Amino acid sequence: MKSDATRRIGLNEVLLVDRLRxxxxxxxxxxxxFEVDADRPVSVGSAPDNHVVLADQTVSRYHVELTRAIGGLRIRDLGSLNGTQLGSLGVNDVIAPLGSTVRLGNTMLRLEDAESREAPQDDDVVEIPSIVGDSPAIRQVRxxxxxxxxxxxxxxxxxxxxxGKELVARAIHDxxxxxxHPFVxxxxxxxxxxxxxxxLFGHERGAFTGADRRHQGAFERAGTGTIFLDELGELPLQVQxxxxxxxxxxxxxxxxxxxxxxxxxxxxxxTNRDLRAEVNKGAFRADLYFRLAITKVLLPPxxxxxxxxxxxxxxxxxHLSGQPHTALFSAEALALLRTQSWSGNIRELRNVVEAALTMGQLKLEGGAEGNLEPGAEQLQSYRDARALALTRFEQVYLRDLMARFDNNASEAARQARMDRPYLLSLLRRHGLR
Structure with missing residues (x-):
């Protein structure tokens, strides 16, 4: 039986890299x-006195310097002729996670910990009740x-x-x-x-019109805990x-x-945005991206x-009814759920389950329906039927609205003549944000 307890891992279990491959x-x-000690800066280039010597004429004599950092490696371009690329982006001075590939001229390098401690392959080593599932993708997330x-x-x-991005962030914190300590x-x-x-940073009394008292920002409230920046891609460039x-x-x-x-x-x-694409468009700072993306978690749809x-x-x-689904949902209903596209992902599935438990019948996009166990279905009251119809209308309307404006909530709110905060609340209610 799985435990609801979550094991804590001491900070001293993860160390700076000692040897670099x-x-x-x-x-x-x-x-x-090449395997080199990483307790000092590692130089890479075509000159014979580098720690890593590359026989590539497009690589400068002293191309980059690698320095270990918590969570990865600092990559500093030394004024090379052909530049340094991390992924599709040109970089000058960034911190990148171990396992990254970096291009110097025509040469691609992979940077790894030569003595890495592998994460456990058995998921039972650590239990994370909030991360549900047994697919290979979710086992990798754990x-x-x-x-x-x-x-x-x-x-x-x-x-x-x-x-489930916030759930994963909370799991890392917990x-x-x-x-x-606080999770802000x-x-x-x-x-x-x-x-x-x-x-983010707070303000002093009188700092601007309406600032009638001192305000502690998120960084201050978090203390020695964790600050979670949701929807990072929405930050204006000035705040970035x-x-x-x-x-x-x-x-x-x-x-x-x-x-x-x-x-x-x-x-x-x-973020739900492709920040590399945002960097290429000039909408997101490359240096901030690499500063925050020292390590990444990719959540599958x-x-x-x-x-x-x-x-x-x-x-x-x-969680919602206190009963297992086998006592509430027929095999046909579960099979129907597995055929849906789930544009709102786990949040949308939760909303559908909650509605099914309340109304006695699954109502899915495209007119698909699935019954609960025999005897559970009953005539709906006018009030419940109207509420369900409104819910389905809002879901269809909001999906179409956000698709039309590429998930830009501000533009969607303007075109729909809605207040942006109200639109955001509707999107969250229906699992669409």
């Missing part, structure tokens, strides 16, 4: 591997969470709306030594740009610049303040893990 995976010298819980580096959680959530997409800086400065200096000032306050909290961020639907339905049914 640099493997040539593309270009001149493909297949070569292994990743287990590893990250013992570190203090920043984490970026990426996944579609409703995939597994770590920070578990007894900042929804970067739910407030005007003029208020985000104040919410401020956030980057705080993360680099590990200190901040309240707006209108003079005293520097230390940042002791761990930062976990989440529900349509790619349909084998977990039975377990999720059981989890939600027991």
């Amino acid at each position: 640099v493997s040539v995976v593309e270009g001149e010298g493909k297949g070569r591997t 292994r990743t969470v287990y590893k990250l819980a013992g570190a203090s580096s920043s984490v970026l959680i990426q996944g579609e709306t409703g995939t 597994l770590s030594d920070r578990a007894g 959530v900042v929804d970067c997409g739910s407030m005007p740009a003029t208020l985000i800086a104040s919410e 610049s401020m956030l980057l400065g705080v993360l680099e200096r590990r200190e901040f000032r309240r707006i209108g303040g003079e005293r520097e306050l230390d940042v002791k909290a761990r930062v976990i961020a989440a 529900l349509r790619e893990r349909t084998q977990d639907i039975d377990a999720l339905v059981s989890h939600f049914a027991e």
